[in-house]
Amino acid sequence: MSNSQLVEALNQALSWELRAIAMYAHYSAYVSGIHRLHLSAHFSNEVNESVMHAATVRSAIVKLDGTAITERDPSPIVHTSNYKEILEEAYQTEKAAAEIYGRILPLVEELGDSELYDSLEVVYFDEQRSVEELRMMMKE
Numbered sequence: 266m267s268n269s270q271l272v273e274a275l276n277q278a279l280s281w282e283l284r285a286i287a288m289y290a291h292y293s294a295y296v297s298g299i300h301r302l303h304l305s306a307h308f309s310n311e312v313n314e315s316v317m318h319a320a321t322v323r324s325a326i327v328k329l330d331g332t333a334i335t336e337r338d339p340s341p342i343v344h345t346s347n348y349k350e351i352l353e354e355a356y357q358t359e360k361a362a363a364e365i366y367g368r369i370l371p372l373v374e375e376l377g378d379s380e381l382y383d384s385l386e387v388v389y390f391d392e393q394r395s396v397e398e399l400r401m402m403m404k405e
């Protein structure tokens with residue numbers, strides 16, 4: 266495995282975090298109805314978490330002497346103020362993020378850099394937690 270493969274996977278994660286920042290900021294502004302009260306604040310926290318994840322991934326790319334991407338993943342962000350649709354979009358996004366980090370971790374393990382591994386594992390667990398949280402939020 267070369268560093269370039271890992272950098273490519275990290276850049277995919279970074280572009281997905283940049284998309285998550287835009288998506289959660291949008292939904293925090295638009296979510297409507299009675300659930301706006303808590304969901305708007307929750308999505309705003311997700312923006313901050315995604316900014317922190319992006320910073321972790323960017324640092325990893327710098328450490329590997331790679332060039333970090335500056336564009337967000339082009340997957341469209343569905344415009345809606347309906348909280349059920351928003352939760353579904355968030356769920357799909359978190360699932361995709363967890364899947365990307367799940368692919369990155371074995372590559373980092375192969376590299377044998379435990380500091381890098383630990384920092385990215387934290388992000389992976391955050392995404393896993395979000396998937397489970399959203400699953401519970403969507404339950405009737």
Ligand SMILES: [Fe+2]
Pocket residue numbers: 282285314315318362392
């Ligand atoms: Fe994230």
Ligand SMILES: [Fe+2]
Pocket residue numbers: 285359362391392395
């Ligand atoms: Fe996330």
